Amino acid sequence: MSTFIGRMEEKKIIKPVLDTHCYQCSSITKWDLYRETNWMSVLGIKFIPIGHKYYLSCQNCHDEFKLKSEFVAFLKSSSDNNESTEKIRRELINELEDNQLSSKTEKQLAYIQSLRTIKK
Ligand SMILES: [Zn+2]
Numbered sequence: 001m002s003t004f005i006g007r008m009e010e011k012k013i014i015k016p017v018l019d020t021h022c023y024q025c026s027s028i029t030k031w032d033l034y035r036e037t038n039w040m041s042v043l044g045i046k047f048i049p050i051g052h053k054y055y056l057s058c059q060n061c062h063d064e065f066k067l068k069s070e071f072v073a074f075l076k077s078s079s080d081n082n083e084s085t086e087k088i089r090r091e092l093i094n095e096l097e098d099n100q101l102s103s104k105t106e107k108q109l110a111y112i113q114s115l116r117t118i119k120k
Contacts, residue, residue, distance in 0.1 A: 023100040025061035
């Protein structure tokens, strides 16, 4: 039996935005920008949007990274390659790395570090 008023989540891919290393699946992969909208629903039908958030998702393993608003604005807008966009892109990649690595143990970190050294 469905309730009269409920909530629904809707995920939509916006576009691929980043090529970088994913520590979850250990590969260089594309990351897609997603928008997730929360809806108030009535009888199972979307009625009023009550908020949304943006995140990146690894195309390979679907690991997710919730984005701060400044990064969202950046990713949705220009595709120009100049010094300032390159700076924000690097900040974003750093935060993504920190976020993924924060769940690793010290042993795993040492292993990842050794792999990266070999690749260079
Ligand atoms: Zn991945």
